[in-house]
Amino acid sequence: MNMDLMEIAAGAARVAVSGHIHPDGDCVGSCVAAALYLEKACPGLRADVFLDEVPRELMQHVPHADRIRTDAEQETGSYDLFLCLDTAPDRLGEARRLFDSAARTCNIDHHISNRGDGMINVVDPSAGSACEVLYRLLDPALVDREIAIALYIGIVTDTGVFRYSNTSPETLRTAASLLEYDFDFSSIVRDVFYARTRAQHRLMGMALSQMDLRLNGMFACCSLPLSVQQSVGAQTSDLDGISAQMALTRGVDCAVLAGELPTGEWKCSLRSNGRTDVSAIAASFGGGGHRRAAGCTVRGDVHDILLEMECLAANQAAAGLTV
Ligand SMILES: [Mn+2]
CATH class of the missing domain: 3.90.1640.10 (inorganic pyrophosphatase (n-terminal core))
Incomplete structure (x- = not known):
């Protein structure tokens, strides 16, 4: 070109x-x-x-x-x-x-x-x-x-x-x-x-200490309700970077952070270490991105949202999808 x-x-x-x-x-x-x-x-x-x-x-x-x-x-x-x-x-x-x-x-x-x-x-x-x-x-x-x-x-x-x-x-x-x-x-x-603000570090700490490991430890997820974000003085943009850190947990291939927005929707940030195509997962919720980094904004019960994402990741793993 x-x-x-x-x-x-x-x-x-x-x-x-x-x-x-x-x-x-x-x-x-x-x-x-x-x-x-x-x-x-x-x-x-x-x-x-x-x-x-x-x-x-x-x-x-x-x-x-x-x-x-x-x-x-x-x-x-x-x-x-x-x-x-x-x-x-x-x-x-x-x-x-x-x-x-x-x-x-x-x-x-x-x-x-x-x-x-x-x-x-x-x-x-x-x-x-x-x-x-x-x-x-x-x-x-x-x-x-x-x-x-x-x-x-x-x-x-x-x-x-x-x-x-x-x-x-x-x-x-x-x-x-x-x-x-x-x-x-x-x-x-x-x-x-x-560089991170104190609020960002506190939010990161909460996510890392509270994240759930599923699918034999290959799927990490965490939700941060608005009340939790506000309790540490954080704002929506402070959610950035957390899912990438979650994906650094040994054994994890796919990490999802769901952060509640002031609108009540959940901003989901997905990261993969290569075996999971997270752009496909995000796309099924109306979002998009790359194979290893994607996102979507979803309305609904956050437990259901994370469970559905877990199922999609499990299906990909079962299909033996590799990047
Ligand atoms: Mn870019």
Whole structure:
């Protein structure tokens, strides 16, 4: 693929860039990098980045994160091009309306569940992050230190600091090229990936001490009702990362964390060490994701939800499904 982001944006004066709701490092990094690159590569082009509220550690480290607009619903103009990053358009949230009214749309993503609903689609499920897919579309001569930092943050986020199986030789070559720009990657990795608030650590501790091991210890699950989350001063975003830690329990292949949302629904986060295809489990509850990391939001009794997921994992194990 030799397409360049400049070609995709050819002739566009106003570009909207957005990603999924509850933006993470890959979403924020890819959106900001794309906007910075386009404004640099195409003089006269203006790019507006629309996202939900960005987590504080990303605001701190992603260059020009203060240009991100959280008021997509206020925007009345129409765009020549809408870039949808790190998700299919169905999870754009408030920015979806701007996608629908844009003259041209382009979807750059790495989710296996993405069907390609943009006019131009650059979707590669084998890529570790949207930032990695995006980097292929950039002219390296136009990448600068700020763009490099934004992309690096996305790659680090989605590969679990180069430790998930989605890390490829290309991932590392991309990261190596970005590191040429000489930034403090060590502080970024600590702040963006490893640092936790006290509330997050307390919530993690509760989940790990209370998790249930089923199917001879290969299926780990835990539910965290809203009252429990509130008792440690935690919020919904503090649920992130817990299922991955649960999956590090010896003998576990599939881990599910169900966290109650203020709406009463259960946000289920699923992780697999390789034998279970958790994207298939999440998909049967209307969610999606990757084989080893997936999620869904489900309404109902949490014990029934976890039991059904346990059955699906057991069925996969019985079918001898391997990744
Ligand atoms: Mn991603």
